Amino acid sequence: MDSQKEALQRIISTLASKNDEIQNFIDTLNQTLKGVQENSSNILSELDEEFDSLYSILDEVKESMVNSIKQEQARKSQELQSQLSQCNNALENSEELLEFATRSLDIKEPEEFSKAARQIKDRVTMASAFRLSLKPKVSDNMTHLMVDFSQERQMLQTLKFLPVPKAPEIDPVECLVADNSVTVAWRMPEEDNKIDHFILEYRKTNFDGLPRVKDERCWEIIDNIKGTEYTLSGLKFDSKYMNFRVRACNKAVAGEYSDPVTLETKALNFNLDNSSSHLNLRVEDTCVEWDPTGGKGQEKVKGKENKGRSGTPSPKRTSVGSRPPAVRGSRDRFTGESYTVLGDTAIENGQHYWEVKAQKDCKSYSVGVAYKTLGKFDQLGKTNTSWCIHVNNWLQNTFAAKHNNKVKALDVTVPERIGVFCDFDGGLLSFYDANSKQLLYSFKTKFTQPVLPGFMVWCGGLSLSTGMQVPSAVRTLQKSENGMTGSASSLNTVPQ
Numbered sequence: 001m002d003s004q005k006e007a008l009q010r011i012i013s014t015l016a017s018k019n020d021e022i023q024n025f026i027d028t029l030n031q032t033l034k035g036v037q038e039n040s041s042n043i044l045s046e047l048d049e050e051f052d053s054l055y056s057i058l059d060e061v062k063e064s065m066v067n068s069i070k071q072e073q074a075r076k077s078q079e080l081q082s083q084l085s086q087c088n089n090a091l092e093n094s095e096e097l098l099e100f101a102t103r104s105l106d107i108k109e110p111e112e113f114s115k116a117a118r119q120i121k122d123r124v125t126m127a128s129a130f131r132l133s134l135k136p137k138v139s140d141n142m143t144h145l146m147v148d149f150s151q152e153r154q155m156l157q158t159l160k161f162l163p164v165p166k167a168p169e170i171d172p173v174e175c176l177v178a179d180n181s182v183t184v185a186w187r188m189p190e191e192d193n194k195i196d197h198f199i200l201e202y203r204k205t206n207f208d209g210l211p212r213v214k215d216e217r218c219w220e221i222i223d224n225i226k227g228t229e230y231t232l233s234g235l236k237f238d239s240k241y242m243n244f245r246v247r248a249c250n251k252a253v254a255g256e257y258s259d260p261v262t263l264e265t266k267a268l269n270f271n272l273d274n275s276s277s278h279l280n281l282r283v284e285d286t287c288v289e290w291d292p293t294g295g296k297g298q299e300k301v302k303g304k305e306n307k308g309r310s311g312t313p314s315p316k317r318t319s320v321g322s323r324p325p326a327v328r329g330s331r332d333r334f335t336g337e338s339y340t341v342l343g344d345t346a347i348e349n350g351q352h353y354w355e356v357k358a359q360k361d362c363k364s365y366s367v368g369v370a371y372k373t374l375g376k377f378d379q380l381g382k383t384n385t386s387w388c389i390h391v392n393n394w395l396q397n398t399f400a401a402k403h404n405n406k407v408k409a410l411d412v413t414v415p416e417r418i419g420v421f422c423d424f425d426g427g428l429l430s431f432y433d434a435n436s437k438q439l440l441y442s443f444k445t446k447f448t449q450p451v452l453p454g455f456m457v458w459c460g461g462l463s464l465s466t467g468m469q470v471p472s473a474v475r476t477l478q479k480s481e482n483g484m485t486g487s488a489s490s491l492n493t494v495p496q
Contacts, residue, residue: 069145076138083137086128094129165195165248165255174229175244177263180237180469184244185229186258194250198225201246201257202232204239209262219245236467237267268352269467270345270453277341278334281457288341289359289461336377342370343453347424353474354453355434355465357417362460363394366402367418369429369451380456381405387443388454389418389431401431401441412440417465421474422451428478437473 097120104116124130166189174185184200201219222230245260274283282291334340347369356367366380368388374380380388381402390407391414392398399410417434430442455462 065145065147069142072142072145076140079138080136087132087134090127090129090132094127097123097127162194162250162252164253165192165250166190167256168198168228168246168248168258170244170246170258170261172261172263175261175263177265178469179471180235180267180467181231181233182235182242182244182263182265183229183231184246184261186246187228188248192248192250195248196250197223197248198228198230199223199247199249199254200225200230200244202242202244204242204265205262206240208241208264235265236465237265237469238269238467240264240266265469267467267469268345268347268354270343270354271466272341272455272464273344273452274341276333278339280339281341283341286464286466287461288455288457290339290362290457290459334376338377338379338456339458340374340378340380340454340456342372342374342455346372346450346452347422348450349424351421351423351426351470353419353421353468353470355417355419355468356455357463357465358391359461362391362457362462364390364392364456364458365460365462366390366454366456367420367431367462368402368454369420369422370454371449372452373449374454380454381407385449386454387429387445388456389441390456394459401443403443408441410441412438415440419471419474420453421470423478424451426478430474430477432474437471437477439477 100116100123101120104113104120107113107116168186168188170184170186176183182202184202186198188195200222202222203217203219205217222232241262242265243260243262245257247257248255271285272283272288277283277288278294280291280294282289282294358365366388368380368386370380370383370386374383374385378386380386381390382405384404387401387403389399389401389410392400399412399414401408401410415433415435415438418440419432419434419437421428421430421432423429424447427444427446428442429445431440432438433440455464
């Protein structure tokens with residue numbers, strides 16, 4: 001009995017599911033039917049408007065042509081009427097003179113005959129009939145205003161609905177990835193003068209090749225592109241690749257998407273390693289701030305009043321307990337006067353770039369790299385396992401490069417943002433003004449271990465920009481850097 005009930009319950013569940021499926025399909029069909037009817041009505045209305053517009057244009061053209069014919073007719077008629085009037089007057093005068101001359105032949109008196117002959121001669125000389133042009137000033141030909149609408153008639157007979165645009169073709173050779181910008185270029189497989197604009201879509205991915213359906217980010221859309229290329233700038237390359245696809249649109253419809261293209265956009269991405277930072281530093285992914293209560297505030301003395309200090313870690317302090325273990329393992333936190341925090345990603349090869357911006361009131365900070373073996377009491381630049389530039393705005397302003405407890409003063413203005421370029425294989429660590437790309441200082445060395453980005457902060461804070469490609473301007477300066485002074489061996493030893 002129970003088994004039969006379970007079987008019947010499964011049948012009921014299956015039927016209910018199927019009924020829901022059919023009902024959903026019916027709703028879809030009804031919605032589609034409604035859409036067909038509404039869209040058909042809209043299209044018919046738009047078609048009427050288009051033909052009315054076409055009729056209006058034809059009426060305007062006809063009116064203009066009729067006016068041209070009437071104006072030409074009026075001009076020619078006026079010219080011919082004027083010439084006709086002149087000819088009639090000349091003919092009338094000529095006939096009168098002819099009659100006078102004929103009568104003069106009957107004069108018998110020589111003196112009167114001579115007088116009449118002189119009058120006739122003078123009148124003939126002045127007669128308009130002999131000065132009149134007997135050629136019409138205008139022709140009666142109006143055929144230069146005739147029209148031939150055979151070509152236009154043929155065009156009108158070929159009127160049809162707009163075709164769906166073909167899919168564009170993205171040209172990977174013409175695409176450019178540089179300076180955290182991507183320029184995508186495409187072309188149409190054949191000329192189509194009906195295209196109004198293009199739609200470009202892109203998304204970031206860590207998979208090479210064609211986009212995958214599962215675990216992919218949503219497409220970002222850029223609409224109304226008038227040309228056949230587009231540049232995305234100011235990107236953070238926090239994934240290894242980006243997918244791109246594009247489609248063409250005319251007034252009526254959008255065409256099919258192009259075949260997607262994958263472009264490589266990898267760059268160094270890292271956060272700050274909160275698990276090993278000094279207790280007086282408050283770390284949040286790519287920001288670090290000096291916190292004088294960081295260590296002491298977490299210590300509670302049983303039975304004593306806390307005097308306003310909370311023993312609970314700051315809510316802004318980011319926990320990395322769920323983060324995969326960093327390459328530095330479970331080493332102790334930096335302590336003492338080593339107000340240091342390192343990046344959580346090691347550099348083992350290649351060329352990499354990141355930028356650092358200090359708060360305006362930051363009294364002292366350092367930016368550089370260090371081996372992961374840097375001791376917890378060690379300060380950046382004071383060991384042979386770390387390289388940095390140091391800014392001091394407390395008591396006196398200094399700007400210097402540091403390595404192995406040696407310092408070289410830098411006679412340049414401290415920039416608003418500092419760019420760090422690390423060529424691990426080439427043994428080059430360079431610092432730049434991130435805005436102007438002016439070289440501040442370069443270390444030439446040979447890295448024997450993986451290095452980690454390193455930062456020291458005292459009374460202030462730093463913010464990082466990662467996921468950045470090596471700027472083109474920096475790449476062009478690499479050769480000249482190799483010939484410049486500024487190696488670690490040139491640093492002067494000073495008391496620390």
